Amino acid sequence: MVPAFLSWRHFAAAALIAALSGGAPAAQTDELQEANQLLKQGQLDRASERVDAYLKTRPKDARGRFLKGIVLAEQNKPSDAIAVFTALTQDFPELPEPYNNLAVLYASQGQYEKARSALEMAIRTHPSYATAHENLGDLYAKMASQAYDKALQLDKGNTAAQTKLNLIKDLFSASPRPPKPTVTGKAEPPAKVAVATPKAPEKTAVAPPGSKAPDKTAPAAKAAPKEAAPKAEAARNPDEVLRMVNEWAQAWSGNDVDGYLAHYASDFQTPKGEPRATWESERKTRIAKPRKIQVVIESPKVVFTDGNRVRVTFRQNYRSDTLNSSSTKTLVMVKAGDKWLIQQEKVGG
Numbered sequence: 001m002v003p004a005f006l007s008w009r010h011f012a013a014a015a016l017i018a019a020l021s022g023g024a025p026a027a028q029t030d031e032l033q034e035a036n037q038l039l040k041q042g043q044l045d046r047a048s049e050r051v052d053a054y055l056k057t058r059p060k061d062a063r064g065r066f067l068k069g070i071v072l073a074e075q076n077k078p079s080d081a082i083a084v085f086t087a088l089t090q091d092f093p094e095l096p097e098p099y100n101n102l103a104v105l106y107a108s109q110g111q112y113e114k115a116r117s118a119l120e121m122a123i124r125t126h127p128s129y130a131t132a133h134e135n136l137g138d139l140y141a142k143m144a145s146q147a148y149d150k151a152l153q154l155d156k157g158n159t160a161a162q163t164k165l166n167l168i169k170d171l172f173s174a175s176p177r178p179p180k181p182t183v184t185g186k187a188e189p190p191a192k193v194a195v196a197t198p199k200a201p202e203k204t205a206v207a208p209p210g211s212k213a214p215d216k217t218a219p220a221a222k223a224a225p226k227e228a229a230p231k232a233e234a235a236r237n238p239d240e241v242l243r244m245v246n247e248w249a250q251a252w253s254g255n256d257v258d259g260y261l262a263h264y265a266s267d268f269q270t271p272k273g274e275p276r277a278t279w280e281s282e283r284k285t286r287i288a289k290p291r292k293i294q295v296v297i298e299s300p301k302v303v304f305t306d307g308n309r310v311r312v313t314f315r316q317n318y319r320s321d322t323l324n325s326s327s328t329k330t331l332v333m334v335k336a337g338d339k340w341l342i343q344q345e346k347v348g349g
Contacts, residue, residue, distance in 0.1 A: 031050065031053075031054050032051075032054060032063055032064060032067060034050060035047050035050035035051045035054065035067060035071075036067060038050060039067070039070065039071055039074065040323075041285065041289065042289055044071060044074055044075050047067075047071050048068075048071045048072075048075070051064055051067050051068045051071060052068075055068065060091070062088065062091070062092050062095070065084055065087070065088055066084075066085075066088060066097065066098065068084055069081045069084035069085045069088070069098070069101060070101070072084060073101070073104075073105060078105050078108060078109060081101075081105055082102060082105050082106070085098040085099075085101050085102045085105070086098075086102065089102065089121070093125065094125055095125065096121075096122040096123070096125045096126035096129045096132060097122075099118045099119065099121045099122035099125070099132070100118070100119065100122045100129070100131055100132050100135060102114075102115075102118040103115040103116075103118035103119045103122070103132075103135060103139070104135070106118060107139060107142075112139060112142065112143050115139055116136070116139055116140075116143075119132050119135055119136040119139065120136070123136070148162075236304045236307065238302040238304075240340065241302050241310050241312060241333065241340050242300060242302065242312075244263065244333070244339060244340040244341075245297065245300065245312055245314075245331065245333075245340075246297070247259075247263065248260065248263040248342070249295040249296075249297055251263065252287060252293060252295045253293050253294055253295045254293075255287055255288055255293060257283070257284050257287050257288055260283070260287060261280060261283065261284075263341060263342055264341060264342045265333075265334055265336060265341035265342060265343045267343060268341075268342060268343055268344070268345075269343065269344045271345065271346065292320060292321055293318075293319070293320045294317075294318070294319045294320070295316065295317070295318055296316075296317040296318075296319075297314045297315070297316060297317075298314060298315040298316075298317065299314055299315050300312055300313070300314035301313045301314065307335075308334055308335040309332065309333070309334050309335070309343075310332075310333050310340065311330060311331070311332055311333075312330070312331045312333060313328065313329070313330045313331075314328070314329060315327075315328055315329075316328070316329045327347050328347065329345070329346070329347055330345075330346050330347075331344070331345055332344035332345075
């Protein structure tokens with residue numbers, strides 16, 4: 001399987017297929033999408049059969065060949081996958097994805113120089129290909145760790161090399177299972193999330209004995225907001241909202257299907273308008289299937305639209321055995337008792 005220090009960007013396969021499908025007949029595109037879906041579901045033999053059938057009539061098709069390489073890699077046939085991706089780099093040298101996937105396969109075999117050359121070619125063909133840049137950084141870090149380790153073997157007292165090696169090991173150490181998501185950003189301060197600050201009630205003068213009693217309509221009647229204010233403040237607590245978002249991501253990362261689904265409101269609006277039962281069935285399959293999932297939430301912003309509704313926007317980084325992706329996500333949440341539940345979920349701002 002792919003080493004932890006080098007990212008396997010499975011979504012690149014889908015992206016490449018989509019990018020090259022612009023002029024392809026709909027039937028052909030559907031065939032590949034079906035094979036890709038079988039791959040995501042872990043049905044590797046069926047996915048391989050569909051791709052092979054597709055390639056029988058279109059042996060030079062880049063989309064089909066690329067997907068074939070992905071299937072072979074997932075079937076733990078790295079040599080066959082390397083042959084497929086190498087041929088793609090020769091026939092389609094302008095595509096960066098085959099170079100990137102070659103690098104991942106070479107790295108899994110400890111062939112770091114070949115991996116480096118493949119990543120540099122990916123970047124040369126597409127300088128803005130972020131995945132290749134990230135993988136190259138991971139690869140250099142791995143090679144550095146080997147060099148520091150060798151230095152320590154030759155000089156056990158080299159504290160500088162030991163410190164650097166420890167830093168790299170900390171950076172790439174495996175997360176405990178289930179991996180815990182982290183919330184790296186902070187909620188907006190009260191003024192930015194529309195948390196109203198009630199005015200302090202005016203003080204009521206106390207009349208001395210024997211004097212005329214104060215007017216009952218005077219400031220004493222304004223004491224009521226003093227009680228109401230804490231409740232309004234509590235209803236608009238951004239930390240409480242982020243705690244629920246964090247628990248939702250933790251359940252997802254821990255393959256806890258029931259805990260994950262418990263964070264959705266009864267009137268949750270499914271993304272495609274499908275029945276709730278259909279959506280839940282699909283989510284159960286996707287969450288339970290990967291052996292390892294990690295969901296990292298970055299830079300969350302909490303905006304209250306009213307006392308019982310809030311919008312949370314953040315950067316979601318998802319990583320599993322078969323898929324790495326990063327996107328902006330927005331959750332619309334509603335207050336139900338003492339919990340904030342997800343009523344709407346969408347990718348984008």
